[in-house]
Amino acid sequence: DILADQIAAGEVVERPASVVKELVENALDAHSSQIDIYVEEAGLKSIQVIDNGEGISQADVLIAFRRHATSKITDRADLFKVKTLGFRGEALPSIASVSHVSLETSTQAESAGSLVEIKGGELIKQQPSSARNGTKITVTDLFFNTPARLKYLSSRATELANISDIVNRLALSHTDVAFSLVSDGKTIFKTAGNGNLKQAVSAIYGLTSARQMIEFSGADADFAVSGLISLPKLTRAARSYISLLINGRYIKNFRISKAVVAGYGSKLMVGRYPLAVVNIKLDPLLVDVNVHPTKQEVRISKEEQLEFLLTKAVSQALSQENL
Numbered sequence: 481d482i483l484a485d486q487i488a489a490g491e492v493v494e495r496p497a498s499v500v501k502e503l504v505e506n507a508l509d510a511h512s513s514q515i516d517i518y519v520e521e522a523g524l525k526s527i528q529v530i531d532n533g534e535g536i537s538q539a540d541v542l543i544a545f546r547r548h549a550t551s552k553i554t555d556r557a558d559l560f561k562v563k564t565l566g567f568r569g570e571a572l573p574s575i576a577s578v579s580h581v582s583l584e585t586s587t588q589a590e591s592a593g594s595l596v597e598i599k600g601g602e603l604i605k606q607q608p609s610s611a612r613n614g615t616k617i618t619v620t621d622l623f624f625n626t627p628a629r630l631k632y633l634s635s636r637a638t639e640l641a642n643i644s645d646i647v648n649r650l651a652l653s654h655t656d657v658a659f660s661l662v663s664d665g666k667t668i669f670k671t672a673g674n675g676n677l678k679q680a681v682s683a684i685y686g687l688t689s690a691r692q693m694i695e696f697s698g699a700d701a702d703f704a705v706s707g708l709i710s711l712p713k714l715t716r717a718a719r720s721y722i723s724l725l726i727n728g729r730y731i732k733n734f735r736i737s738k739a740v741v742a743g744y745g746s747k748l749m750v751g752r753y754p755l756a757v758v759n760i761k762l763d764p765l766l767v768d769v770n771v772h773p774t775k776q777e778v779r780i781s782k783e784e785q786l787e788f789l790l791t792k793a794v795s796q797a798l799s800q801e802n803l
């Protein structure tokens with residue numbers, strides 16, 4: 481049902497960055513160790529994601545474009561227990577209903593792969609492909625049939641910044657995967673995928689920044705926190721440079737970010753924010769997943785306890801430095 485897919489797309493696919501997010505999450509779910517992302521004109525001309533993951537079998541390739549065709553999860557409460565990022569089976573059909581998608585994919589087990597093209601929800605091509613091991617998905621003509629969406633987009637620079645922002649976080653939360661992001665032929669960043677957080681930070685935010693970041697950690701009965709925070713002399717004008725990961729999943733939470741900032745006390749000027757990557761480990765039962773389709777906003781039980789722990793851990797790490 482193309483109309484239903486377009487309605488779902490209104491929620492899942494707000495802008496080019498949402499497409500990038502969904503495609504990269506699919507590549508991560510497919511256990512890729514390398515993910516290369518190419519965008520042209522901030523994703524409005526094209527978005528391409530190439531992975532070396534498990535691929536989709538010939539029998540499943542069209543099913544993947546059907547709504548709620550996910551095999552990844554059975555219960556929403558499982559979300560922070562399971563390893564997969566996708567679980568709704570909405571992304572591919574939604575994206576394909578508002579763009580032109582070309583998907584080339586193959587699995588290790590099958591001798592031939594598949595090439596399918598879908599435009600505005602209609603299958604326009606399906607043939608065997610000789611591509612090996614992994615998936616290449618290309619999205620062009622985004623929002624060609626939903627002009628209102630197109631009009632609502634911000635400037636190219638802003639849309640590209642949104643794309644970088646989401647890819648940064650996905651790369652920081654998966655340091656064992658080699659990422660590259662290329663925009664209009666120019667490499668924005670490239671991570672090694674060797675599991676080293678400091679190296680990933682260096683690839684994304686630059687070596688100078690990475691050198692001015694220190695480790696912090698702390699734990700109590702319910703939470704373990706760790707990661708990298710910048711020294712007070714290295715600050716940013718936006719809170720978005722604080723990346724929060726819960727059990728490896730990137731989330732947004734204003735109060736938790738604030739707790740990180742609070743750890744700096746008066747060391748930070750008003751309106752300035754640290755650069756930080758904050759890993760939070762907890763029992764999945766303590767996470768209350770918000771129903772929003774993009775799955776980034778979550779609520780946490782005992783959140784005040786976590787905020788207290790974070791503020792203390794950050795403040796302790798900073799007090800051990802010669803500032």
Ligand code: ADP
Nearest residue numbers: 506510535544550566567568569570571572615
């Ligand atoms: P979800 O991720 O919520 O399951 P999607 O619509 O994003 O739903 O994807 C539908 C299905 O297509 C996935 O469940 C997966 O089986 C398959 N799929 C999509 N992208 C890839 C990929 N890059 N590699 C392997 N399988 C993929």
Ligand code: MG
Nearest residue numbers: 502506566571
């Ligand atoms: Mg998905």
